[in-house]
Amino acid sequence: MRMTRRDARRHTGARRRVAAALLAAALAASACAADGDGPGSPGAAGDGTEPAGEDGADADTDADAGTADAPEGDPLRIGMATSLSGSIALFGVANQNGAQLAVDQLNASGGVLGRPVELIVRDDQARPEEGAALARDLILSEGVDVLLGPVSSGVALAITEVSEERKVPFITHTANTSALMVEQFQPYMVSVVPNTYMEARAQGVDLADEPYTRWATIAPNYEFGQRQTQTFVDTITAENDQVEIIAQQFPELGEADLRPFITALISSDPEAVYSPLFAGDLITFTRQAADLGFFEQVEFTALYETDALEELRDEVDLEGVRGYSRCPFTIDNDQMRDFVDAYQQAHDRVPSDWACMAYDAVMLWAQVAEAAGTEDADAFVETVEDFSFTGLRGETHIRGIDHQAAVPSYIGRLTFDDELGFYVYTDLQTVPAEDIWLSEDEVTELRGG
Amino acid sequence: MSTNALLLQILTGLSRAAILFIVAAGLSLVFGAMRIVNIAHGSFYMLGAFLAVTVAGAVAGPFGFVAALVVAPLIVAVVGGVIEVSALRRLYGKEHLLQLLATFAVLLVLHDAVRWFYGERPRSLRAPEFARGSVDLAGTIYPRYGLFIIVAALLIAGGLWALMSRTGLGRDIRAAVSDPEMLGMVGVDVRRLFTIVFMLGAALGGIGGVLAAPQTTLLLGMDVDIIVQSFAVVIIGGLGSLLGTAVGAVLVGVTFALGIVWFPSAAMAIVFLVMVAVLVVRPTGLFGIPEA
Numbered sequence: 001m002r003m004t005r006r007d008a009r010r011h012t013g014a015r016r017r018v019a020a021a022l023l024a025a026a027l028a029a030s031a032c033a034a035d036g037d038g039p040g041s042p043g044a045a046g047d048g049t050e051p052a053g054e055d056g057a058d059a060d061t062d063a064d065a066g067t068a069d070a071p072e073g074d075p076l077r078i079g080m081a082t083s084l085s086g087s088i089a090l091f092g093v094a095n096q097n098g099a100q101l102a103v104d105q106l107n108a109s110g111g112v113l114g115r116p117v118e119l120i121v122r123d124d125q126a127r128p129e130e131g132a133a134l135a136r137d138l139i140l141s142e143g144v145d146v147l148l149g150p151v152s153s154g155v156a157l158a159i160t161e162v163s164e165e166r167k168v169p170f171i172t173h174t175a176n177t178s179a180l181m182v183e184q185f186q187p188y189m190v191s192v193v194p195n196t197y198m199e200a201r202a203q204g205v206d207l208a209d210e211p212y213t214r215w216a217t218i219a220p221n222y223e224f225g226q227r228q229t230q231t232f233v234d235t236i237t238a239e240n241d242q243v244e245i246i247a248q249q250f251p252e253l254g255e256a257d258l259r260p261f262i263t264a265l266i267s268s269d270p271e272a273v274y275s276p277l278f279a280g281d282l283i284t285f286t287r288q289a290a291d292l293g294f295f296e297q298v299e300f301t302a303l304y305e306t307d308a309l310e311e312l313r314d315e316v317d318l319e320g321v322r323g324y325s326r327c328p329f330t331i332d333n334d335q336m337r338d339f340v341d342a343y344q345q346a347h348d349r350v351p352s353d354w355a356c357m358a359y360d361a362v363m364l365w366a367q368v369a370e371a372a373g374t375e376d377a378d379a380f381v382e383t384v385e386d387f388s389f390t391g392l393r394g395e396t397h398i399r400g401i402d403h404q405a406a407v408p409s410y411i412g413r414l415t416f417d418d419e420l421g422f423y424v425y426t427d428l429q430t431v432p433a434e435d436i437w438l439s440e441d442e443v444t445e446l447r448g449g
Numbered sequence: 450m451s452t453n454a455l456l457l458q459i460l461t462g463l464s465r466a467a468i469l470f471i472v473a474a475g476l477s478l479v480f481g482a483m484r485i486v487n488i489a490h491g492s493f494y495m496l497g498a499f500l501a502v503t504v505a506g507a508v509a510g511p512f513g514f515v516a517a518l519v520v521a522p523l524i525v526a527v528v529g530g531v532i533e534v535s536a537l538r539r540l541y542g543k544e545h546l547l548q549l550l551a552t553f554a555v556l557l558v559l560h561d562a563v564r565w566f567y568g569e570r571p572r573s574l575r576a577p578e579f580a581r582g583s584v585d586l587a588g589t590i591y592p593r594y595g596l597f598i599i600v601a602a603l604l605i606a607g608g609l610w611a612l613m614s615r616t617g618l619g620r621d622i623r624a625a626v627s628d629p630e631m632l633g634m635v636g637v638d639v640r641r642l643f644t645i646v647f648m649l650g651a652a653l654g655g656i657g658g659v660l661a662a663p664q665t666t667l668l669l670g671m672d673v674d675i676i677v678q679s680f681a682v683v684i685i686g687g688l689g690s691l692l693g694t695a696v697g698a699v700l701v702g703v704t705f706a707l708g709i710v711w712f713p714s715a716a717m718a719i720v721f722l723v724m725v726a727v728l729v730v731r732p733t734g735l736f737g738i739p740e741a
Contacts, residue, residue: 291592
């Protein structure tokens with residue numbers, strides 16, 4: 001996910017640190033508290049950023065020692081650059097946990113190509129320059145065979161350049177800007193996450209059939225929010241000419257008080273509201289909207305992912321609210337059930353979308369390597385085109401033209417789960433990739449233009 | 450726009466103003482009495498909010514929030530006192546730039562301290578039982594907690610007014626506002642007074658944070674977000690003026706809320722336009738005291 005304002009903050013952060021360094025002399029007394037925060041020191045990525053009480057992945061790659069078919073030889077290496085600090089660190093920790101679980105399972109069942117697999121995770125701090133530098137370092141110093149990550153789309157665009165330059169495969173599983181498949185496409189990139197275009201279009205396609213004609217939107221005010229909203233509006237108005245967009249609000253990312261925005265929406269009397277708000281902003285919105293009677297008055301739909309629902313617990317009545325998700329843990333198949341069990345055993349919580357998709361990224365790479373019979377990058381590219389892999393979302397095909405996995409967008413109703421103590425997705429429906437992605441002609445046309 | 454809708458919008462603007470007033474009052478008080486522009490004031494707000502989560506968690510049950518409302522601002526006041534005694538005290542009478550940089554450093558230290566203790570996960574706090582849910586105001590649904598905050602801000606405003614006009618401490622603070630040099634000469638312990646004022650200012654920031662916590666999501670950037678808006682409030686109202694802070698907060702809160710309806714993408718810009726307009730007409734703010 002795509003953090004322009006975050007990047008801006010990071011920059012001011014750097015400037016602030018310069019100012020702070022100047023002041024260290026004047027203020028010798030208060031220097032001690034800032035220690036743990038050495039920006040750019042890669043070794044420090046795991047510690048200090050791991051929230052107290054959160055169980056970060058313990059990197060016990062040799063957990064499988066002693067099994068009969070233990071893999072042998074030099075390990076194959078997976079490098080992951082993701083965000084382990086900043087407001088999206090939750091997503092990065094889930095990425096790490098999901099990928100580590102996949103690696104542990106691979107090692108327990110004989111490794112890949114008979115060799116053990118190792119996962120190396122670094123913090124990209126949601127900064128494109130940092131992401132590019134990490135990707136280069138992972139390739140040159142650690143000799144990784146594949147890159148995974150990141151959370152931020154800005155970082156993904158930086159990493160895809162390194163991947164192309166160094167000819168190392170890059171699988172994106174969280175960042176989902178459609179620029180990766182279109183303007184900046186390069187053959188070493190593969191995406192196992194529905195891209196921004198697909199995700200917003202899925203909502204437009206699905207909701208166009210509903211009996212709502214007066215629509216409003218509320219989205220974070222930066223490139224991601226604006227683009228998703230525009231795609232949604234274009235889709236739903238094209239699919240249903242009765243639909244009217246009567247109000248649009250764009251609060252700043254991280255806005256603490258969304259009530260004036262919510263009351264402004266309510267006052268324009270919409271029947272339904274679409275929102276790409278996520279994480280902390282979505283939690284704020286949900287709590288404040290509930291007290292304003294919002295959910296009783298309008299049909300609302302947003303990216304309610306597991307972390308947000310976990311934080312909201314039973315505080316707000318969300319029974320029956322429509323949500324969309326990229327890879328909910330309630331998907332009904334054997335792979336997902338096994339994965340959820342294993343994840344719960346390891347971390348005592350259910351996996352979020354971000355853990356599920358990182359797991360899928362590792363499994364895709366492993367299955368391609370086995371099919372190709374080598375970890376060679378060019379063999380990977382050749383094999384992955386029109387490849388079908390078995391992941392948590394079932395048998396999934398990779399399209400040749402843009403290396404986008406044919407993953408659906410999931411839509412569900414929220415239902416309170418007594419056992420877990422928070423709302424989960426039920427009555428899952430899928431909007432298949434074929435209905436929502438850019439057609440091959442459109443991709444070609446956009447690239448030519 | 451219907452009357453009901455307008456009323457609702459103004460009410461949400463007022464509850465926004467309530468938090469802004471409480472936080473900005475601390476900022477304004479410290480500037481008025483000590484002539485320190487405290488960039489780190491937003492950190493007290495953030496610290497208060499995060500501490501509230503801890504305290505309310507430790508004192509489970511119906512009194513968790515009340516305990517947080519008392520204990521968290523006290524801890525914030527102590528932190529403020531330590532900062533005043535250890536760092537700011539050395540900088541009185543020095544040039545403003547040095548003071549700005551020093552409080553900026555404090556902002557960074559507190560930011561990293563909160564990150565170190567709480568991590569990056571967004572936190573939230575449940576509203577106290579008595580302020581949950583909504584009320585029906587003649588057909589308009591409004592959160593009970595919003596009303597609670599508005600009442601709390603009014604009580605704090607009344608308390609501050611009484612403190613300033615009815616107590617010896619208030620008299621000393623008013624004297625410091627109007628003529629800081631004279632204060633020492635008439636036998637007031639200025640060092641002690643400044644420590645108390647800074648602790649009081651910090652506590653107000655902390656109270657603002659505790660009161661804001663149940664209606665929002667606690668994020669690490671909340672310190673900077675609130676300080677920007679608090680400065681708009683005190684610049685409009687006039688640094689150092691309690692009445693000015695109240696008027697400024699209401700202007701900023703309600704202008705923002707109404708701006709959203711008519712100019713959705715430019716509401717904050719309108720707030721700053723109001724600020725500029727005030728500065729053009731009255732460079733010291735609506736109720737500001739010209740620098741001696």
